[in-house]
Amino acid sequence: MSTSTDELAERLDRLETRIAYQDEAIEALNQIITAQWGTIETLRRQVAEIGERLEDAAAALPPVDRPPPHY
Template sequence: MSDDADRLTERVDALEERLAYQDETIEALNQTITAQWTTIDALKRQVANLLERLEDAVSGPGPVDRPPPHY
């Protein structure tokens, strides 16, 4: 019976060790995902700003045909 208890204790210890490493991995992945979402949000804002500037440039007044200043 002691042999069964020892094996069970070893298995529980091994599972606890794996769980600890998984917790660390999950936390690292969570930090990575959070950083990526921050970057994605910033890039989305930049793209929206660039699209707005492009639309303004395309729909804005065209070049004005004025004579050069030396005339």
Template sequence: MSDVDALSERIDALEMRLSYQDVTIETLNQTITAQWTEIDRLTRQLSELKERLREAESNLSGPVNEPPPHY
């Protein structure tokens, strides 16, 4: 095999690897984007739940840590 053929095969192999890497990078990018979207949604939901909990606690009558009447 000549040096030109060997070099051509190496270039072809590198181009194939690059193609697979491009596909992998794009897939990872889509996955990360979807995860950040979900994280943002969950963060907003958690904030809303915290606010609802604060409102519910402020509407309670009497101390929260009061022992039950059978003590």
């Protein structure tokens, strides 16, 4: 009976250790995802700003009178 109890105790210890490492890994991944989300939001704002600048620059240019391509 004690062998069975010892085996169960060892198995429980292994499972608890495994869960502890998994919790650490999950927390590390969560921190990485949070940092990446912040970077993505910054990049989205920058892309939107660049798009607005491009539209403003295109609107400020005078129209170009070119002959149609078939001439």
